Amino acid sequence: MDSPLPFLKTTNRMINQRSNDDAEVGQWPKRVAILGVGLLGGSVAMAIRRFNPKVELVAWARSDKKKSEFARLDLFNHIADSVDASVEHCDVVVVASPVNHIAELVGRASINSPASCLITDVGSTKLGIVQSVDCDRVARERFVAAHPIAGSEKTGVFHAKDDLFDQKSILLTPGDFVSPRCVEKAHLFWRLTGGITQEMTPKDHDTHLAVISHVPHLVSSLVAKVAPPEARALAGSGWNDITRVAAGDPAMWTAICQENRAAISSELQRVREEFERLQKIVDTADDTALRAWLAEAQEIKNTPHSS
Amino acid sequence: MDSPLPFLKTTNRMINQRSNDDAEVGQWPKRVAILGVGLLGGSVAMAIRRFNPKVELVAWARSDKKKSEFARLDLFNHIADSVDASVEHCDVVVVASPVNHIAELVGRASINSPASCLITDVGSTKLGIVQSVDCDRVARERFVAAHPIAGSEKTGVFHAKDDLFDQKSILLTPGDFVSPRCVEKAHLFWRLTGGITQEMTPKDHDTHLAVISHVPHLVSSLVAKVAPPEARALAGSGWNDITRVAAGDPAMWTAICQENRAAISSELQRVREEFERLQKIVDTADDTALRAWLAEAQEIKNTPHSS
Numbered sequence: 001m002d003s004p005l006p007f008l009k010t011t012n013r014m015i016n017q018r019s020n021d022d023a024e025v026g027q028w029p030k031r032v033a034i035l036g037v038g039l040l041g042g043s044v045a046m047a048i049r050r051f052n053p054k055v056e057l058v059a060w061a062r063s064d065k066k067k068s069e070f071a072r073l074d075l076f077n078h079i080a081d082s083v084d085a086s087v088e089h090c091d092v093v094v095v096a097s098p099v100n101h102i103a104e105l106v107g108r109a110s111i112n113s114p115a116s117c118l119i120t121d122v123g124s125t126k127l128g129i130v131q132s133v134d135c136d137r138v139a140r141e142r143f144v145a146a147h148p149i150a151g152s153e154k155t156g157v158f159h160a161k162d163d164l165f166d167q168k169s170i171l172l173t174p175g176d177f178v179s180p181r182c183v184e185k186a187h188l189f190w191r192l193t194g195g196i197t198q199e200m201t202p203k204d205h206d207t208h209l210a211v212i213s214h215v216p217h218l219v220s221s222l223v224a225k226v227a228p229p230e231a232r233a234l235a236g237s238g239w240n241d242i243t244r245v246a247a248g249d250p251a252m253w254t255a256i257c258q259e260n261r262a263a264i265s266s267e268l269q270r271v272r273e274e275f276e277r278l279q280k281i282v283d284t285a286d287d288t289a290l291r292a293w294l295a296e297a298q299e300i301k302n303t304p305h306s307s
Numbered sequence: 308m309d310s311p312l313p314f315l316k317t318t319n320r321m322i323n324q325r326s327n328d329d330a331e332v333g334q335w336p337k338r339v340a341i342l343g344v345g346l347l348g349g350s351v352a353m354a355i356r357r358f359n360p361k362v363e364l365v366a367w368a369r370s371d372k373k374k375s376e377f378a379r380l381d382l383f384n385h386i387a388d389s390v391d392a393s394v395e396h397c398d399v400v401v402v403a404s405p406v407n408h409i410a411e412l413v414g415r416a417s418i419n420s421p422a423s424c425l426i427t428d429v430g431s432t433k434l435g436i437v438q439s440v441d442c443d444r445v446a447r448e449r450f451v452a453a454h455p456i457a458g459s460e461k462t463g464v465f466h467a468k469d470d471l472f473d474q475k476s477i478l479l480t481p482g483d484f485v486s487p488r489c490v491e492k493a494h495l496f497w498r499l500t501g502g503i504t505q506e507m508t509p510k511d512h513d514t515h516l517a518v519i520s521h522v523p524h525l526v527s528s529l530v531a532k533v534a535p536p537e538a539r540a541l542a543g544s545g546w547n548d549i550t551r552v553a554a555g556d557p558a559m560w561t562a563i564c565q566e567n568r569a570a571i572s573s574e575l576q577r578v579r580e581e582f583e584r585l586q587k588i589v590d591t592a593d594d595t596a597l598r599a600w601l602a603e604a605q606e607i608k609n610t611p612h613s614s
Contacts, residue, residue, distance in 0.1 A: 149541060169541060223578075224607045225603055227607065236475075242523050268582075276579075301531050
């Protein structure tokens, strides 16, 4: 199959030509395991399958129910009962569990995967995960944490799609002990999914994401929560969009808040101070200030904010 | 032309058959003036034109610049310099100016329009407007305030479209002095645009809209404002949707806050209290409470909230 992203053929050939630990030219990765098959894990599998129909995809199923669910997908070549069996002979392991289980699964995946295997994840928080993995002498050498800025308020593998990552930012936050070779592989792997990779420190990641994703999510949920039914009956597209992400999985977002509490807490305080400023402007009928306040927000929305 | 909404043919015939003050069967309204041709005023004109290609549409242009702008639209039959000239012989006058000018324009429109003319508006606030118009003995008998729950963060007639109101709620808030006949006409007129009409008091309208539209708009602007450029570069679809309406016109939203200050101020306080509750939950690491808090928001989003 021709790659949907032709430039990758060259990159892929380059990485394979320079390496003894990988499969033949243009065929990396040959085997990929997904630990945690949901919206994101399923979409990674589908995107890699789109790039290379011959790739072997392995799913880890924690229960017989999950096993038969995954079997119906017509996506995976193998469904394994244990992490150990899932990661055997793999070139890449993708940990796509809730953020509070990622570090543990990365450690577990490092036990039975080949030394050349890249371990990556999809978690929305990074600092705690990278710090945890850095305490594991085996795992830390092959783990490159990743956060694809892609997703949906919908959850579950049945919403997965092969183009979820196309042209989306994939933030890589490598730790201090990972080999440069492994970081290079992480860039390649995530580009194969259709994404655009960039690196930053885990700390910068968590600070920025608290501001641009985690606290906005909480605020969206707050706007949804405070509306009584008689007002919700009058909701227009504005309210519907502002509160769209409030339909997201409460367990997943609770885990994100656990993992990134310090940055979220400090950002909530900053938002609270701006909220109090707004209240004062409205309550004192300072309409000149209100107009300037709104104009500043409008200007931010009208400024392209690509990286 | 066949009506895109066949049931209206009957309603229209009924209203015409029962009336001496209107034009022939199925031909009401024959002449409609738009005072304030922007996104909403332009869309009303286009929707009425869609229903009846023979309707005469009049635009009021405040300047030569506007006059030539409107002439290029190929939408209006007449472009008038003054309100008096615009409303002459009209069956319906639609006031689509910013909310702080609506009451004045309604009064002005009542001077030279026929006694049988319906005057309506599109303002996002209602109580102040209806109270003002109720002081005008002529205008109050023919004014039925309306708020179509439709719009966009985009402004200007060049974004207008003939299906903007299709299946959208149109809230009618008649005052105490308007004739029932005029209220009936308002229902018909707004249904002709494709909307679904419902009545409520101006006060209930303003209270509900502060909760479901005005304060969410301010919160959306706040979320946009607090994000520094380095974080905005990492924005995903969540942030983009939460802050979509923050691109709206600052002057228009300042006017809305002026008109509905009491309800907005009280709703801001309620949101602030919920915000403080959230902060406490996060800061004290009460993850059971956080999960329940998020689940409540999720349930609201997953509950159909049609009226």
